[in-house]
Amino acid sequence: MALKRRLTDWRNRLVSSAFIFRHNRAGVIGLVIVLFFISMAIFAPFIAPFNPYERIDRSLLPPGGVYLLGTNDMGQDIFSELIWGARVSLSIGFTVALVVMFIGTTVGVVAGYTGGLVDEVLMRFADIILVLPSIPLMILIAAIMGRHNFYVMILALSVVGWGGLARMVRAVTLSLKERTFVEAARALGASGGHIMAKHILPNTAPLILSSVIYQAVGAMMAEAGLAFLGLGDPTAKSWGMMLHYAQTAGGWWGANGNPMWNWIIPPGLCIALVVLGLMLVGQAVEEIVNPRLRRRR
Amino acid sequence: MKAYLVKRALSLFITFLVVMSAIFFLARSGADPFAEFIESDPRIPPEAVERLRHRFGLDKPLWQQYLDFMVSMFQGEFGYSVTFRRPVFDVIMVRLPWTLMLLTTSIVISTIGAVFLGAYAAWNRGKKIDLIGTNISLFVRALPHFWLGMVFLLVFGYYYRLFPLYGVKTSGIEYANVFEQVKDLLWHLTLPLATLIIRQIGMYTLYMRGETLEVLGEDFITTAKAKGLSDRTVLFRHAVRTSLLPMVTVTALRFGFMVNGAILTETVFSLPGTGRLIYQAITSGDFFLLQGAFFITSITVLIANLVADILYSHLDPRVRY
């Protein structure tokens, strides 16, 4: 009975959320952009005309003809690189967002609910993460791990990303802790773990959901920066990595001393568009989660 | 207020100690950095390596190394840069002023810009100018720092040839006077600064707008209007002045973020700052240099935070704990 009521409750919330979302034109546009790039990532092998990891022609060819955006210093098709790049950039972005969500939520709920010394220590760490510049920190982590690959990348990006979310979840937990339903559960003798998992966590869910989108944005931006500095996974081409090679291996001088806009502009534009799309979706979700923001339009 | 500042300074100092300890232990728990970067260099004979190991105290027990490490860090002895063949401290000190200049200039200009634009947008909420402004800000926020720099370089450097392509001074030039020198410097720094400033304005205009909107809904704004104050006075003396408080906090947090921007921007425009130094340290595997640069960066960011705290306690009379 209670389950059924909860289900209908969730369904109603979903329906009304969808209603609000549909009326947020910017959110819909954002969703379209994001879906466009997601399908690009999924269907990369079918869309890309060439294998981006294979030399197919002379280096640094200008755009046009068979190679829509020309070729890079290794004689690889830039357009195909771009399409495959969606895979790397998006998968890193979303994976990190999930990991950060996990760490941030756990730390936030535990710190907020337990309080005392645990809270103090965890939040001090969150502050350190928040205050320090993330790129040197990530470089340090990568340097210590001794190699750069997908997993090191995920680790570095996650380590620098969880601070803000943890602080936010902690704040919500602190206010939830004082609410009657939590006090009732405590009075009934529920354990701390049970209360955190069953009573507090579900109530922070909407907030976490909207912030995950921003986490993905942050992760994608950070990945791009790190890859641009040459610290990406060398076996997987992301957009940031493309820009790294454009910067260091011929994008500025090309085959005849002229810069290659066809190599420099498209990867950054893709990053910007995905990020813009995600931010628009994030804003729309935020408005659903936090009605107070609706006044801000 | 004093107690508050002491408390903040103490907490920042602890933060700093934790960071430094983390660097030390993480670094030593991995491979011996010395072995990786020095012993593998065939140009250095084995006796010299032993001598160097002794000189840098790498033959001592770990706890001793830790203490030595902390002490030497605070004394500015960051070790020896193998790439520059000079003490790390000297290498960093030559470059630090450039980065600090880049950071402070862009933070000051972008904060002022964001405050005015954000307040203006909030005052005109829902009007055309607000919609255009917020949408532009949103778009600018989505642009990666370094790519924005690359686009500027491409368009204004290569295509229109309005600005130089790299560095901070025209090579081989003899300045006739200080004025010429400053002019040349500004000419070189226009694009890097524009990159940092535009990006930051984009990010913080939206933030300022949100804060100002919040404040404009407060009762004291109604009181200020009721007193018969002009719109400008209400907006700036009452609303903006109050929304500055959260802006100061964000500016402090931003400093760390701006260091990222500086690293990327300095790399794009080949500027001789600490940001680019970090990049060079990575690419050449110069561990002591990286460690030293990281130390300086952390210190700078933490000092910036302390400054923000002091500023905050001056701006907000409610800070008394």
Next chain:
Amino acid sequence: MPLLHIDHLKTYYKTLRGDVKAVDGVTLDVEKGEALGLAGESGCGKTTLALSVIRLLPDNGRIVGGSVFFDSTDITKLDSETYRKEYRWKRMSMVFQGAMNALTPVYRVGDQIAEAILCHEEVEEDEARGRARELLGLVGVDPERASSYPHELSGGMRQRVMIAMALANNPEFIIADEPITALDVIVQAQVLHVINDLRRKLGLTMMLITHDLSVIAETCDGAAIMYAGKLVERGTVIDIFKRPLHPYTQGLVGSFPSIRGARKEMESIPGSPPNLLQPPPGCRFHPRCPHAMDICSREEPPLVEVEPGHLAACWLCEGG
């Protein structure tokens, strides 16, 4: 000619669901030197009426009809700059409800009072500060408190500061909107005493807005009752309390044991006020009225002078 003459004023709020008719054709006079109490349930439009007079409606609110004459000038027709410079705070000022947040947190209270003086008068800053201190003394706050920040003052003191601020430019007319609602009972009495005292000393004309009838009984000469955006009754305090004509007023007053009796919130009338998006036709009170007749749901009763100075809008009175 009364000092304030509100003539068929209509103020609506634009919302996504349509116009909220918060004030819908209110006519009301305030004589020079009178203290008028304006009462009604929350949401009946009394604050909107005040904000229309002082022209501080929120962005979505606007005056759609009628006029407000202040000293024979229609202030709704003045351009906003003239109004701001010549009238607002100089000739009429307002004490807001809930002084918790009504003072800017980052400035000293003395400076905030001085700011109002400097805005309207050509005086030196020092003189303005001096006057701010005098004003604080006048409302019973230690003048040394001029250099305190709002958060350092108690709720009662902040409300007194608000009153001092309202007096800064020697206005002829003061609107006080729920001036004591957010305060403790004892502090309420003190602040009310300050208001009473000042009114006598300075000969102020005042409009006191409250949902608490006992406050009006203690402070005012005249009383006006609003219901759902309409004025339903207007008279002297004696008229309203001794011979209430409108059934709504009777309901309100009925909950009072006596004029000087204990305070009591107005909760005695069954039902709830109507939705002002679509107010009921005819008399707006008819769905809750114990004496409702056929005509009440069809036609709106006019405001008529039943006895000299005592007006009511009810079909019962219309008949005699």
